[in-house]
Amino acid sequence: MFKKLLLGSVVALGFTGSAMAETVNILMEGVPDTQFVKELIPEFTKETGIEVNLEVVNYAEMHTKLVPQLVSPQGSYSAIVVDFYWVGEFVKAGWMQPLDERIKADNFDTSVYVPALMDLVGQVDGTTYMLPFYNYAMGLTYRTDLLADAQNQADFKAKYGMDLKVPATWDEYLKQVEFFTKDGMHGVVNQGLRPDPIAMEWSNYLFANGGTYHDADWNPTLNNEAGVKAVEQYKTMIDKFGPVGSASFSFDEAFNVMAQGKAYSYITYNFFRTAYDDPSKSAVVGKVEIMPVPGPTPEQGGSLNGAWGWAIPKSSPNPDAAWTFLKWVESKEIAKKRALAGGSPTRTDVFDDPDLNAKYAYFPALKQMLLTSHNFPVFTYTPQLVEVLGRELSLAVAGEKSPSDALAAIEAEMAELARKDGKLK
């Protein structure tokens, strides 16, 4: 037995070393696109003769697994996927290989990517480190059947003096939330869990009120009218218009409330749109649609952008084979196949593809969402900023801090982090 184990360890060592260039090891987290990539891999192996070894871990634990690999001069993974949170950190620590020379040599066209995504998980200060893999921009998911109901329309008109329709502005949406909180229904469900669910969701509230995180010089701009309003609205949503306990909901709990037909709306990651139409998960098949989070005016959006990108780590044992895989997986053909299976694309030519628009009626809304979305501050300490936001917002929602006190605390820590990173002078 022991001999066999020792032998096994030697074989595994061979895999991790650079000797076997024909196997590409990739570390991924569980997102919908991961499964679609997995299903397409036999095509790649047939085309190139390169084997692909996909290792999937819990999305939230991936950073923990990745860091020792990246710190090490030589690691086990040929290619990895990178959340936008980590981009600043990974670049600062020098953990990713620049891709520009490979892109140039192979004439790989990066202009097809949605510009906001290329800014988020593609280029940093003019150097390309990643290819945008899939997006998780947030949108407003809402119940179309409730909007279309004649009785609701009449009641809404009588109460607010305006038509009940797809909301064009944030204020109009807030009225609808209040209106639909009746008869055991909730106007909204929130994901108030620390740190990323609440930080990500609240960012939409900030942008929808016309707020921003910082000015051009990285001075924090949160503790002002827009910021305070965003916190107050968020707290009101949870306390008055949402189900009990949404202050501790992760997106799974919140999605289930919506999928069980107990809420009118939920601001969440766009890939949940497909899940609403899955009858094994949802009681509201065909009754939920997605749109960009409405902004202060009909022209402005309030959506938060988010995405993962493919990268080749510095410690990659076989970067050339990894690049061959990246080129293939991000080609128009494969990107389209992934999107057809239900993935979240990053390429404009995929968004404009007639087959996809025929299959998914909400594709124009998704594209619009990306084009009007706002990026979260990306710098070395983004994950820490998310932690601070999560803690302070959670304290404000729990009523243990006033909105402006919480925002002042966030501003102070954010300024300190930005200063440490050399962004704020």
Add this chain to the structure above:
Amino acid sequence: MSGIKASAADRRDARFGYVLAAPSLTVLFLIILFPVLSALYTSLHEYTLIAPNFDIFTGFDNFRLALADAEFRHSAWLTIRFVIGVVLLEFVIGFGIALMLNKVERFKPIYYAILLCPLLMNPVIVGLIWRMFLHPNLGIVNYLLSTVGLGPVNWLGDTKIAIWTVIMVDIWHQVSFMIVLLLAGLASLPKEPYEAARVDGANAFQCFIHITLPMMRTVIIVTLLIRLIFAVKTYDLIYIMTRGGPGVATDLVSYFIYRTAFVGLNIGEASAMSIILLTAILGLTAYLYRYMRSIR
């Protein structure tokens, strides 16, 4: 027996002891000594994941920073209360159940198999499954409460309730750990003292106080100690169930150290915090150990 002979036997005894301990010690020294020393060394340097080098020696700055951090102090204090809560409650329940199990013969393996089940579940799974049960609107627990006119209870979203919810789930998950060890302790007690006591007319309660407790003392202390060390390291359950929230109501110190190391990227400070933690537990262990010796 002459003195020289006795000391020769003692020396051979001592040598035999080292021979028996050597394989374990070799494994431990080879694998864990380097990481532990590395943590000690790191705690004295400004070592971050962004700049993973030992260029800047900072002495005890990391320790000072950690102790001055209000969030660290809050989570340390919370951890002390959490640990006392889970360890004591689990001990009381666990000892009670172990005593009962020690009394029965019929169905014993079935009871035992059932109580092993939660132990074989990973904390991550336990957390995810209880989140489902405790969903305030869609969970079975609040539904059952509502059928008798109670609730809905905001299990994880209320700053006053959340920590008790976590303690409750931890008890469900870990109480069997105590039972397994305490039952083994009870099973290895000799029978004669009980028979003698019965002849003297002692009742069950007197037997428990005067025979069971004193003879179980070392097993009890070791059980408490081991469970305590695990309870201090609780982080997966928090990570899955509350992420330290709502607010900072469940922010236990191990989860805080985890974030300092892998979110804050500050390995130096995280190491210093860990060593503060180590010192505290080691001090307590040494105290309990001496107490254990003194009563022998």
Add this chain to the structure above:
Amino acid sequence: MRIKWSTILPHLVLTVFSLAILLPLVWVLRVSLTDKLTAYRIPPEIGHIGLENYVEIFSVYPFERWFFNSLLVALLSTAISLPLATAMAYAFARFNTGGAMLRLGVLASQMLPPIILVLPLFTLFFTTGLMQTHLGLVLSHLTISLPFLAWMLVSFFEGDSASLEEAARIDGATRWQAFIKIAVPVAAPGILAAGLLGFILSWNEFLFALVLSGASTQTLPIGLASMETHAGVEIAPLAAATVVSLLPVFALLPFLRKYLIKGLSLGALK
């Protein structure tokens, strides 16, 4: 009347306790037979019933690989750590080997949060080629189980078997024979319990397994955790996987019957 009450009371308490443990698991079993929609239906409905989740954990997820890896690592690390820890515990208890310092020192590494140990451990394993191997996982789990098992067992050797051993030594038994033939059987209940807990420690270990495993050596906890995805928790397949991973306990039943009732009474011999 009194006598009857005292035989019924333990069963009553144990039944209530068993139900408290079991009922949540029954609900997990139910969720494993349905879909996510039905799992969250309130008030509960019968809804959809089927075995798809059990099919899914083997077809979509490599459940059998996770299970095998966990079983192999947990069995091996227990098989190695139990005899080694027993020997060390005996040395501690009988000969006070290394004194209090060594005893505390052995346990001290376990008082550090594992997150602090994982970076140097990674370096160590990478340079020795143990990264992503079963052997590496077994060794990393030994560092956890050896100190704990030794501590648990010390208290079982500190009972009064010392006098029995001395008697045997006078009768001409060697130190080794006194250890194996007398001390070990007397401490059998403790050794069995420690073995069980050692298996459980390794079976559930998460952080070392996360960082040190690879695609082919992923253990059950890491695999099951990957069912919590960025698009929500795959709760129904997760429930099915939980049910299957608990089945080995019931395979233990005959073993438990033998050792809990007959084996444990060994300790009463003395």
